[in-house]
Amino acid sequence: MSDSDTDSLGALRSLPVPQVRPMSDALERELAMLAPVATRRPTRQLVIVASISLIYACGLVAVLSVRRDVAELPPVWFVSSTILRLLGFLTLCYLALTPRRGTMVHRWKPAAVLVIAVAITFVAFGLLFHPSGPSSLYYGWPRFYRGHHCIEIALAVSALPVGLCIVFLRGAVPVKARWILAAAGAAAGCLGGIVLSFYCRVADGLHVGLIHGGVIAVSATLTALLGHRAG
Amino acid sequence: MAKYCGGDARAFHQLYLVVAPRLLGYLVKLARDRSAADDLLQLTFMKVHRARSAYIVGADPLPWIYSIAHRSFIDHARKMQRAAKTFVHTSQHVQPDPDIPGEADGESGDNDQAMLTSTLDALAQLPRVQREAIVLIKLEGKTVSEAAEIAGTTVGAMRVRAHRGYVALRVALEHGPPTEDLEERAP
Numbered sequence: 001m002s003d004s005d006t007d008s009l010g011a012l013r014s015l016p017v018p019q020v021r022p023m024s025d026a027l028e029r030e031l032a033m034l035a036p037v038a039t040r041r042p043t044r045q046l047v048i049v050a051s052i053s054l055i056y057a058c059g060l061v062a063v064l065s066v067r068r069d070v071a072e073l074p075p076v077w078f079v080s081s082t083i084l085r086l087l088g089f090l091t092l093c094y095l096a097l098t099p100r101r102g103t104m105v106h107r108w109k110p111a112a113v114l115v116i117a118v119a120i121t122f123v124a125f126g127l128l129f130h131p132s133g134p135s136s137l138y139y140g141w142p143r144f145y146r147g148h149h150c151i152e153i154a155l156a157v158s159a160l161p162v163g164l165c166i167v168f169l170r171g172a173v174p175v176k177a178r179w180i181l182a183a184a185g186a187a188a189g190c191l192g193g194i195v196l197s198f199y200c201r202v203a204d205g206l207h208v209g210l211i212h213g214g215v216i217a218v219s220a221t222l223t224a225l226l227g228h229r230a231g
Numbered sequence: 232m233a234k235y236c237g238g239d240a241r242a243f244h245q246l247y248l249v250v251a252p253r254l255l256g257y258l259v260k261l262a263r264d265r266s267a268a269d270d271l272l273q274l275t276f277m278k279v280h281r282a283r284s285a286y287i288v289g290a291d292p293l294p295w296i297y298s299i300a301h302r303s304f305i306d307h308a309r310k311m312q313r314a315a316k317t318f319v320h321t322s323q324h325v326q327p328d329p330d331i332p333g334e335a336d337g338e339s340g341d342n343d344q345a346m347l348t349s350t351l352d353a354l355a356q357l358p359r360v361q362r363e364a365i366v367l368i369k370l371e372g373k374t375v376s377e378a379a380e381i382a383g384t385t386v387g388a389m390r391v392r393a394h395r396g397y398v399a400l401r402v403a404l405e406h407g408p409p410t411e412d413l414e415e416r417a418p
Contacts, residue, residue, distance in 0.1 A: 032240075039284060099287070
């Protein structure tokens, strides 16, 4: 910038601070009823969301019953896919609920990157690795539409962690709230994916990739769109 | 802030005394309308009050409060756009506002005053995102990363906005206000 521009901005910077008018009546009325409130504890909220959600997911698996072909699948695939989804769930929950130490501003950039990466990874993972056994089912393209049942189950699993996150984040994220909500939704989608991998015995790549993997993107999108209104 | 969350209304008054002038200065420079800035200030504090349970003990609340003010300003600007009102006034449309520093004596012939007025006019001509970048970084003294945090954008994008804003401001100061309306050009 030229000297004159710098001078102009300097003159603006040195302007006297405007006189603040008294607080509005509405604000005064609210202050008259001021009551102590519990402040946010992000780590505690993270522990609450993670533990309640995992207990809920385990309960749902017990109610829905474990897939019949579970013993026929390679344990390495089963364990690695569960651990990956669990890691996705915990990391995304962490990013959604805890701001950087010493600040109140949430890390929406890493959250956004991770949401996209996790959504793509699990679709690709499902398309590439979808082991099956004699008791597994195959839908393929002709019966692909029947996968809506799995999406409904995954969204039912997602509802609890998403609801908890929305309650905990109320008023805490003034900017880029959609990405933070998307992170919460994607985390819940990862949990939904875990439940599906224990419950659903459809083992074709399209179903495992696009439905079981796609629930992360669906849950993230729905949470970003609907949660924004709720929160 | 912690005392205020604990139910101490005096602590809120202290917070208001400390933060409100800075926030009002920021909002006046952004909105270029004293009464709108006053309303936005009250709205910001109302939102802070209602969301006070979101406070994290030990955290710096200022960037969060600025973000709320920023969000309130954007909502206000969009509402004004929807109402088909011209939000960015040209110098011909602006009526001197005695409450905005640098406007009341705009025709006094004083060089400094004229420079202030022309700078404020040039600033008002900038697209919203560039104006935000210049107000936050150059006038409010925030670092680029703080400004990016408040505006909810990346450090790189904030740098680009500030640079484009400086260039546009320089052009406006050298050649007077542009004739065509500047579009909102987010990088």
